[in-house]
Amino acid sequence: MPATRPTRPRNPVARRSFGRRGRRTIGHASNIVHCDGPDSPHAFDIIPLQPRNGSLDAKCPVCRGHGQWNTEIDLISFRCKRAICDHCHGAGWIETGSDPVARADIVMTPDGYPQWVVAFDS
Numbered sequence: 001m002p003a004t005r006p007t008r009p010r011n012p013v014a015r016r017s018f019g020r021r022g023r024r025t026i027g028h029a030s031n032i033v034h035c036d037g038p039d040s041p042h043a044f045d046i047i048p049l050q051p052r053n054g055s056l057d058a059k060c061p062v063c064r065g066h067g068q069w070n071t072e073i074d075l076i077s078f079r080c081k082r083a084i085c086d087h088c089h090g091a092g093w094i095e096t097g098s099d100p101v102a103r104a105d106i107v108m109t110p111d112g113y114p115q116w117v118v119a120f121d122s
């Protein structure tokens with residue numbers, strides 16, 4: 001029985017043969033998905049629901065309460081490009097009844113100065 005087990009000498013040439021095969025990919029990993037619209041599978045990934053605003057009644061049927069959706073999203077880094085919903089103008093909620101919807105508007109005062117007012121669309 002030998003007192004010490006002989007250590008195997010490292011072979012630098014053999015180690016080199018375990019390198020990467022093929023060409024190395026440049027840059028970080030990504031898996032970019034393009035969304036055609038709010039019905040695409042990843043359209044609402046990482047987009048929170050919009051808080052319900054005041055008197056608005058229902059979730060927008062187009063963006064389902066998100067107000068926006070991804071047009072492009074990277075499923076690894078989650079960098080994304082988004083589109084604002086033009087049905088609810090990004091609010092995520094819509095008015096379904098006959099209540100007027102308030103919006104900010106600018107009018108001209110009798111003195112000739114512009115002034116912010118709350119206008120109501122019927």
Ligand SMILES: [Zn+2]
Nearest residue numbers: 060063085088
């Ligand atoms: Zn919407």
